[in-house]
Amino acid sequence: MAYRMLLYHVELFGKYRLPVISMVMYPFETTIPEPVFREESEDETLLVFKHRVLRLWTLEAEQYVRKRVVSMYTLLPAMKGANAPMLLQAVEEMEQEYKGLHLARHLLRFRTILRRSKTLTEQDKQIVEERLHMYDSLLDEDPEIQERVAKAKIETQQRDILLFVKARFPALAEIAQERIVRLNKPDELNRLTEQIAGAPDEDTARRALDTLAA
Numbered sequence: 001m002a003y004r005m006l007l008y009h010v011e012l013f014g015k016y017r018l019p020v021i022s023m024v025m026y027p028f029e030t031t032i033p034e035p036v037f038r039e040e041s042e043d044e045t046l047l048v049f050k051h052r053v054l055r056l057w058t059l060e061a062e063q064y065v066r067k068r069v070v071s072m073y074t075l076l077p078a079m080k081g082a083n084a085p086m087l088l089q090a091v092e093e094m095e096q097e098y099k100g101l102h103l104a105r106h107l108l109r110f111r112t113i114l115r116r117s118k119t120l121t122e123q124d125k126q127i128v129e130e131r132l133h134m135y136d137s138l139l140d141e142d143p144e145i146q147e148r149v150a151k152a153k154i155e156t157q158q159r160d161i162l163l164f165v166k167a168r169f170p171a172l173a174e175i176a177q178e179r180i181v182r183l184n185k186p187d188e189l190n191r192l193t194e195q196i197a198g199a200p201d202e203d204t205a206r207r208a209l210d211t212l213a214a
Helices: 003-014 061-066 069-078 084-097 100-116 122-140 144-170 170-179 184-198 202-213
Strands: 023-026 036-041 043-051 052-055
Touching: 003 036, 003 043, 061 069, 061 084, 069 084, 069 100, 084 100, 084 122, 100 122, 144 170, 144 184, 170 202, 184 202
Parallel strands: 023 052
Antiparallel strands: 036 043
C-alpha cells in the first residue's frame, strides 16, 4: 500500500505541480499496514514517504450530520453512531444537494457501504434499504453504473471459469488465466463454460482454450 501511494503521489504532483496530501480511507475495521514507504541503500536512507490514514469506523457520524457536511454523507453508514433515522435524514439532504445522475452515483456509493457496514444493525440496514428502493430506476438509467455492473458480471464469469478449470484440469490453470481475460462478452464466456464443463479430458479442454489464442 505504501508503495502504491507513493506512485499516486508522484503522478499527481507531476501532473499538477501542487502539494499533494496523500490519504488512504479505510471504511471498515481491518489491519492497517504501516503508512510509510522507505527506500534504503545499506546504511543510507534515500527516501521516506508518509501517507495519512482515515479510519471511518472511528469517526462520529453525528458530527457530520449536525454540521451538514453533505460531501461526507455517502460514507456515513461506515461511521460510529450511525442509525436508520440519521441515514434517512442524510438521504433527504442529498436529494436537496444533488440531482439526476449525480445523485444516483452518490446513492450507489452510499448503498454499497450500507450493505457492508459493520456498525449498523440489520434492522437499520433494512429500513434504509427500503427507502433507497425508490431510486432503483434512477440508478438503472445511469450509463456509467450500468457499465460497471456489466464489467463486474464479466469479471465474475471469468473468475468462475478459472476456478472451474483449476478444479477439473489444474495443469491448464496458467493457460486459462492468460486466455480468459481476452473474453469480454457474456455469450463467449457462457460458451467456454459449456465447453470446459463438457470436456471429457484435459486435451479437449486445452483445445477449447487454444481457440481463444487464434
